[in-house]
Amino acid sequence: MLTAHPGLPEFDYIKPKTLAEASAFLAEHSKDARIFVGGTDVFVRMRDGFWKEKYLVDVKGLEGMKSxxxxxxxxxxxxxxxxxxxxxxxxxxxxxxxxxxxxxxxxxxxxxxxxxxxxxxxxxxxxxxxxxxxxxxxxxxxxxxxxxxxxxxxxxxxxxxxxxxxxxxxxxxxxxxxPLPPKGAAGKYIKLGRNNIGDLAIIGVTALGWRDGETPSGYRFRIALASVAPVPLVPVAAEKILAEKPITDAVIAEAANAAMEAATPIDDVRGSARYRKLMVRNLTKQAVAEVWGRIQ
Ligand SMILES: Cc1cc2nc3c(=O)[nH]c(=O)nc-3n(C[C@H](O)[C@H](O)[C@H](O)COP(=O)(O)OP(=O)(O)OC[C@H]3O[C@@H](n4cnc5c(N)ncnc54)[C@H](O)[C@@H]3O)c2cc1C
The missing domain is CATH 3.30.465.10 (Uridine Diphospho-n-acetylenolpyruvylglucosamine Reductase; domain 3)
Known part of the structure; x- marks a missing residue:
């Protein structure tokens, strides 16, 4: 059970000098050591009692990490x-x-x-x-x-x-x-949150589109959906529709529907599964239409 006034448990702070040292330490203490960088997930999970690592390994000083x-x-x-x-x-x-x-x-x-x-x-x-x-x-x-x-x-x-x-x-x-983005590519991220600052996405839609002479539609889209499945989801059927059919408003709506069909969200404090599915359809349509407007 969560306590009303949680605090950080004790842990040892480890600051390796090299990557080799970091990897060796983490491998040796695989059950009770964890990396942190910003710590914005780590310290919250530790404070709330979900993670109880004995060692926190700070890797942000290591070579090449800050550029x-x-x-x-x-x-x-x-x-x-x-x-x-x-x-x-x-x-x-x-x-x-x-x-x-x-x-x-x-x-x-x-x-x-x-x-x-x-x-x-x-x-x-x-x-x-x-x-x-x-x-x-x-x-x-x-x-x-x-x-x-x-x-x-x-x-x-x-x-x-x-x-x-x-x-x-x-x-x-x-x-x-x-890698380098495809030539002429345009993208859009739409995040639906409960407020405009400081909240995780109820759902998120990322869309990237570009002209592609090798697809029947003459265009290719990549889409990724957040908060609608156990892992970040690529709605492959929606991408296929946009690659294969000449793009019109109706085809964008069909692709958005396919994205909704691919989503398997859960009910939680931020939104119901049903609401999430419907918003996947609406926001995929909006994101793809906006990108399409910029690349055609
Ligand atoms: C108030 C609040 C609001 C937030 N809002 C958002 C939001 O709007 N959107 C969002 O996406 N997230 C949000 N988050 C979650 C969090 O801030 C993000 O996930 C953030 O990007 C985590 O980065 P970090 O460097 O702090 O990770 P850490 O907390 O340092 O690490 C997170 C996890 O990644 C592992 N890890 C970190 N770096 C490495 C590495 N180099 N190699 C291997 N493993 C590594 C850690 O071991 C840990 O398991 C929020 C968190 C808080 C507390």
Whole structure:
């Protein structure tokens, strides 16, 4: 049972000097150590008694964690300790990935965003994470340092369930990578919350669209839905409709309906399953129509 006045339990603060040291410590203490960066999920879960780790491992001082860089061929690299405000304000993110800047800016309040990171948002694996959809529609991946060295983890297939990912004991995400967006792409993130600041999404719709000479419709859309399934959801049938049929208002409505059909939300304090499903239809229609208006 939750106490009315919870407090943080005691823990040891560990600050490794190298990634090798961090991975070795985390692997050795896989049952009772946890990474934190911004700590905006970790400390709340610890305070509320859901997590009881003996060691909290602060990795934000490690090499390469604090920079954002853009390469015109390789795309964007965001260090794992870069916070949401830095992403939302980055000139390179705003110029090349405005959809990501929009999603980062939608997270809670300025104060929260000065701690919260996109890497933490992704690794926390909440289906409601606001920046996960942008990572997915751009075809993003993670740089992960584990006991065996570095590897890449695509976001496609990364999420296994609420709070569960492909990460293994000893893994430290060092950066989030987004490839170059398709030429002429436009995106939109619509977050439905109970208020305009500081709330998780009741549902979130991320849409990215671009001209594509290889699809029958001449366009391709990537869509990701937040808070409607145990993992961030890609409504594949909706994307297929938009790739295959000449795009009209009726086809956008058909795709939005397919997105609603794919959603399997739950009832909770923020909204009923029925409301969420209907809002997936309405907001997918709105997001896709807005993107379509900008790319045609
Ligand atoms: C008041 C409040 C409002 C919030 N509002 C929103 C909101 O509007 N939208 C939203 O999406 N979220 C929201 N959140 C949740 C939270 O702020 C985000 O998920 C945030 O992005 C987490 O980032 P962090 O750096 O604080 O993660 P942490 O708390 O440091 O870590 C989160 C999880 O990821 C793991 N992790 C972190 N970094 C790494 C790494 N480098 N490698 C491997 N694992 C790692 C941690 O072990 C932990 O399991 C809110 C939280 C609070 C307290």
């Amino acid at each position: 954002v860089s853009f390469d015109p061929r390789a795309g964007l690299t965001i260090g794992a300790a870069v916070n949401m405000n830095q992403i939302a304000e980055s000139a390179e993110v705003k110029a090349h990935y405005p959809l990501l800047a929009e999603a980062a800016h939608s997270v809670a309040s300025f104060q929260l965003r000065s701690r919260a990171t996109i890497a933490g948002n992704i690794c926390n694996a909440s289906p409601a994470g606001d920046t996960i959809g942008a990572g997915m529609v751009f075809g993003g991946s993670l740089s992960v340092h584990g006991v065996g060295g570095f590897r890449r983890e695509p976001l496609d297939g990364f999420f296994l369930g609420p709070g569960r990912t492909q990460l293994q004991a000893g893994d430290v995400v060092t950066a989030v990578h987004l």
